[in-house]
Amino acid sequence: MTGSPLRLQFPQSLAVYDDYAAAQRTVDYLADQKFPVQQCMIVGTDLKRIERITGRLTTGRVAIGGIMSGLWIGLFVGLIFSLFTEEGVFAVIVSTMLIGAGFGVIMALVGYAMSRGRRDFSSITQVVATRYEVLVEHKSAAQARQLLGGLPGALPNPFE
Known part of the structure; x- marks a missing residue:
């Protein structure tokens, strides 16, 4: 052993x-x-555990964060889809990015609303x-x- x-x-x-x-x-x-x-x-x-508070969360900051993460996911999905299409590659990438941004903002805002203000700040955490x-x-x-x-x-x- x-x-x-x-x-x-x-x-x-x-x-x-x-x-x-x-x-x-x-x-x-x-x-x-x-x-x-x-x-x-x-x-x-x-x-x-050390938690550094980086800022106050607002609906606008949450929405922007959701849009940005959705754009990245949409870009990734669009690039994958573009491997299987011969025409309209740019349109495929742009449309998946827009769909991703929409989905991202909805999910971020729903999650923020469900927290009911219990954690209205952003932070980074580290265990040392x-x-x-x-x-x-x-x-x-x-x-x-x-x-x-x-x-x-x-x-x-x-x-x-």
């Missing part, structure tokens, strides 16, 4: 960082030192870790710690 590619057999903590870039820098440094980095993994813990731990296979942990001591700006591992 084979294990998951996202698991190490007997992992040991090598270092803990507050940001992913520092953890990545550690593994990159080990790779530069010819360490077998396939025995390493970076684990993000203490997850948090607050801590990143570099783990290494136990059989190579001593070698990794020794190499890591040569990393410029390296701090001693509190787990040693």
Whole structure:
């Protein structure tokens, strides 16, 4: 039976960082030192969800968003249809874009009306870790710690 590619057999903590870039820098440094980095993994813990509000939703903004997404879908469908027609390719593409825009605006406005003002804003969401731990296979942990001591700006591992 084979294990998951996202698991190490007997992992040991090598270092803990507050940001992913520092953890990545550690593994990159080990790779530069010819360490077998396939025995390493970076684990993000203490997850948090961040939501950045990007604006207020209005009926007009929802309608424009629906039109734009409908136009793109219509363009895609039109291009597919144009592969099977010999005449009026431009007319096929334009008509599918218009139908897509109409369908898109209707669907967007219906969805917005059904929300009844419970979420009158747009946002982007990201899940991030607050801590990143570099783990290494136990059989190579001593070698990794020794190499890591040569990393410029390296701090001693509190787990040693």
